[in-house]
Amino acid sequence: MTEFSDEQRRDFEAAAFRTLVEHLRQRSDVQNIDLMNLAGFCRNCLSNWYRDAADAAGVALSKDESREIVYGMPYAEWQAKHQTDASAAKRAEFEARRPKDH
Numbered sequence: 142m143t144e145f146s147d148e149q150r151r152d153f154e155a156a157a158f159r160t161l162v163e164h165l166r167q168r169s170d171v172q173n174i175d176l177m178n179l180a181g182f183c184r185n186c187l188s189n190w191y192r193d194a195a196d197a198a199g200v201a202l203s204k205d206e207s208r209e210i211v212y213g214m215p216y217a218e219w220q221a222k223h224q225t226d227a228s229a230a231k232r233a234e235f236e237a238r239r240p241k242d243h
């Protein structure tokens with residue numbers, strides 16, 4: 142395996158994260174519940190992980206601020222534009238697979 146410096150690893154990971162976030166912004170048709178049911182994480186998880194990283198570095202970041210970073214707009218605006226009601230089947234699947242920290 143290729144060896145990377147710490148700076149290279151950080152830069153590559155940051156680029157991959159930015160690409161993932163942009164991809165999720167473009168795929169607003171994919172609902173968070175679908176992501177949770179298939180992959181066990183969603184946009185809100187990403188925003189929480191971002192906030193956790195900021196907190197670990199001593200930078201205060203609110204839940205709303207971290208969500209806006211991931212969604213590219215205030216969360217309430219994204220919900221109004223893109224979120225649909227989840228079917229009973231999707232909600233049941235989520236509850237059956239729900240991670241312990243959600």
